[in-house]
Amino acid sequence: MRRLSKLSRLLPALLLICLSAAGPWLAPYAVDTPITAPYAAPSSEALLGGDQLGRDVLTRLLLGGRELIASSVLVAVLVTGAAAVLGAISVLRPAVGRIVERVADVLMLLPSVLGILLITLYWPGGGRLAVIAAAFVMGVPYAVRLAAGAAAPVAASGYVEAAAAGGERLWHLVVREVLPNLRATLLTLFGLRFVAAVYVVATAGFLQVGPQPPAADWALMIRENAPGVLLNPWAVVAPSAAIGLLAMSVNLAAATFAAPTGRKPVIIL
Incomplete structure (x- = not known):
């Protein structure tokens, strides 16, 4: 029963990741080929209708998450x-x-949108690497505080103090003594940082400082199709729902793996 419960928590994340990975083979049309009128309603030809250029929304949805x-x-x-x-x-x-x-305190004062713009606009060439760099810089200050708080009682334990008194080097203490005892915390932290990374990457796409048209990207789809949301809501609702489901499902999976035996997992939403 417990295995079935864990599997049910993992399935949503696995399903979304597999659909995104298999997108090129599942897509019914070419990604940039107009097949309907702009913002056409869903039909048998296009199950989720058309976008602002008449391209198939379902095709771009399948290709936009990888x-x-x-x-x-x-x-x-x-x-x-x-x-x-x-x-x-x-x-x-x-x-x-x-x-x-102190460095973390300074970086935490920087508004996330401003940080994204500063890094991506001044990064040579911009693009996906700039977005990854921005998400990394914005995420480390929060994560390092959580990691330090979890590591403090481990570092104060007797076996770590004994290893330090025995002359073990700092790197040995970090890799062999402290980090192995933080596995559950780090898995939960991974889920939390994944959600934050999705937010940063999607925000960059929405601001068009990451992927550029005509690329298929969920956040970019929201930005491009927002003017026609009343004509074909699926062009905005579908990628928005995909981003939200992705963040929640991966976080749920990470919390399931991180849960200690016999204890209820803590899910961070």
Whole structure:
């Protein structure tokens, strides 16, 4: 029964990721080929209607999630890894911890939209790498505080103190003593940072400082089709729902993996 419960929590994320990965083979039309009138209503020819140029909304929906998912996963991995290492070092070396804390405080004061614009507009060439960099910079300050808070009681435990007294180097203490005891916390943190990364990447797409037309991207679809939302709501509702379901389902899956045995998982929405 418990395995079935876990599987049911994993299925939504797996389904969305598999659909996005298989998008090129499932798409009924070419991504940039107009097949209907602009903002045409759903029909047998186009199940979700047409977008602002008459392109098939379903085709662009199937193709629009791959890069967003890949970028968000990469950002979540990088942020969680950097925060885990910095958090562990911060509690093992208080002098370094004070510097990390001050830098994090400064970066947390920067509004997210302003940070996205500053990094993406001044990044050479802009594009997807600039969005990933912006999401990384905006995500680490929050994550490092959570990681440091979780690492503090581990660093104060007897076996870590014994290893330090025995002359073990800092890197050994971080990798072998502290981080293995933070697996549940880091998995939950990964889910949280994935949601935040989806928000940042989608915001960049909506602001058109990331992927550019005619690319198929869920956030870009919302921006492009907003003027015709009353004519064909599916052109906006479908990618909006996909982004929301993606964030919630991956977070749910991460919380399921992170749940200690015998305890109820904490789901961060």
